[in-house]
Amino acid sequence: MNGDEDPGPEVIEGIRSLHERIDELHRLVTQRLEPEGVHAAGEWVHTGVGTAMHAARAIPAWQRRTQGEQRWPVTLTTGVAIALQFAVPDRLVLVHPYWVLPAVQGVLLIALVMANPRRIDRESKALRLLALTFAALLSLANGWSVARLAIGITEGNTGITPARLLLGGAMIWLTNVVVFALWYWEFDRGGPVARALNVKRYPDFQFVQMVSPPDMVPPDWEPNFVDYLYLALTNAAAFSPTDVMPLSRWAKVAMAAQSLVSIVTVALVVSRAVNILQLSPFLAVFVHTRRSA
Secondary structure (H helix, E strand, O other): OOOOOOOOHHHHHHHHHHHHHHHHHHHHHHHHHHHHOOOHHHHHHHHHHHHHHHHHHOOOHHHOOOOOOEOHHHHHHHHHHHHHHHHOOHHHOOOOOOOHHHHHHHHHHHHHHHHOOOEOOOOOHHHHHHHHHHHHHHHHHHHHHHHHHHHHHHHOOOOOOHHHHHHHHHHHHHHHHHHHHHHHHHHHHHOHHHHHOOOOOOOOEEOHHHHOOHHHOOOOOOOOHHHHHHHHHHHHHHOOOOOOEEOOHHHHHHHHHHHHHHHHHHHHHHHHHHHHHHHHHHHHHHHHHHHHO
16 A cells, blocks of 8 residues: 555454454453552553554544434425425426425435434435436426426516515525535435445545644534535525535536526525516506506
8 A cells, every 4th residue: 555545444353353352452461460469461461452443443434434414304305395495486396286295205205214313324225216216206306397487587477576585586586595405415425325335535625624634623523414404505695606516527517507596596596686676666557557547
């Protein structure tokens, strides 16, 4: 192994196994020598254990095998995204009745939670396909709403009040944030399970903790869904990367696409709502004049 290469998961597992064997040897030696008042061997074994543990902890958590992140953050966030679809106006919904797609998404989410209720650490092609199907359905529903909203605003026939327009646009924008956070989380280094198993070495996103001094980062830090949600939110709000940098080409394309969708949604919705509010007094005066005539 070259000096500039990071130890792989096999090396970490070997260190852990060595630690367990040394710990057992320490216990046996101590039991044998303590009656005779001899502690040198025990102290030597204890020093060896400390050295092995220090070598294991020196490797950042995101570069070694871990137990997998907790399930509840992504479950709670995607559950909110499903609920937000009920606030979208009917004319912007892909499938009618409006509750069909959210119901299907809810069933898929329940299945994913039942498969990994506590931590996401189970490697399965079926579960992977189920997770990507869930993300695709959520993306399809929200993408259709964005397209219908943009077409309605540009043609001037949204058919809803300024308040409903702003509310619907906000729900679509927030759902878009969750959708892209889900895709970032699902594909960075192969997904949450692949990251926990340390399957891929090179990350697709560079978080601040990855390049910060070791004394400023907890030894067990690794990116989880909350970090990807923050990435999606700041990218949608700033229309560009902030403190998380895309490294791979697909990550750059995805962040650029999210920025474009966010710009279109915010610009069209806000401008249309402001125009409607400005025209409302003039329309009222015009209607009153016509009735008087």
